[in-house]
Amino acid sequence: MIEIISVSKSYNKINNAVDDISLTINKGEVFGFLGPNGAGKTTTIKMITGIIAPTKGDIKVSGISITKNPLEAKKKFAYVPDTPDMFLRLKGIEYLNFMADVYGVSKNERKKKIEDLSKRFDMESALGDKLQTYSHGMRQKIVVMGALIHDPEVWILDEPLTGLDPKSAYILKEMMREHTDAGKTVFFSTHVLDVAEKVCDRVAIINKGKILFCGTLAEMKEHFKANESLEQMFLELTENE
Structure with missing residues (x-):
């Protein structure tokens, strides 16, 4: 579960990049965070x-404040950034073991997890190669x-x-759905609207730092009183902002 409580962020003390947003992402749901670049x-x-x-407000992950108790909060989630170019001198297996060490995953547990994940993602033959030789x-x-190696509650x-x-x-x-079926939480951002339509239980649309809509896709369609595609609804939401 993630709670975003009246959060704002300003980089220049004049304009807010994020402007007083509040969201609750529940256990057992895939939550899509949509918006243009x-x-x-x-x-x-x-x-x-x-x-x-944040400049103001608070954020809690599994009930723990990221601002007041960051180390404990960070144990509760997995984070995948938008750019994967990191630790490029490490081999794939070295990187996975490093991440397992960071999260205190036991030797037996990590071996099983690495085998499972590398098989699912067809990466078994690449683990001995350096990340700098990998494609994007x-x-x-x-x-x-x-x-995902420490099987966190929140993605x-x-x-x-x-x-x-x-x-x-x-x-x-498929893994996102398995994770939420187990009563856990997935929060992911995208600008690919078709993905959100197929994967998400609920979505929020953000533009210019403000939340324009939060709810299910059915609620969004009802909101617009039409059977338009998500892309058309998205454009209608943002075109006048």
Whole structure:
């Protein structure tokens, strides 16, 4: 569960990149965070994960404040950033073991998890190679694997499907559903509206730092009183902002 409580972020003390937003992402749901580039999606995710601090407000992950108790809060979630270019001198297996060490995953548990994830993402033959030799899609997969190695309660994914091949994208979407079926939480940002339509239980649309809509896709359709596609509704929501 994630609670975003009256959160704002200003980088220049004049304009808010994120402007007084409040959201509750429940256990057992895939929650999509939609908006055009520059809308405030990544800033919000960086505040949820504790990379940057909000100017005002508070954020709780599994009931723990990321601003007041960041180390405990960070144990509760996995974070996949929008750019997977990190630790490029490490081999795939070294990166996964490093992430397992960070989260205190036992030797037996990590072995089983690495075998399972590398098989699902078809990465078994690449684990001995350095990340700098990987394609963008392979780097994306290894970062996802590293994030999930400690089986966290909450997944926070920033544009997670970018660069993935269709099979891997399908597998990740399948894993999101398995995770929420177990009563856990997935929060992910995207500007690909078709993905949100197929995967999400609820969505929020953000533009220019403000939440324009939050609810189910059915509620969104009812809100517009029409059978328009999500893309058309999205454009109607944002065109006058």
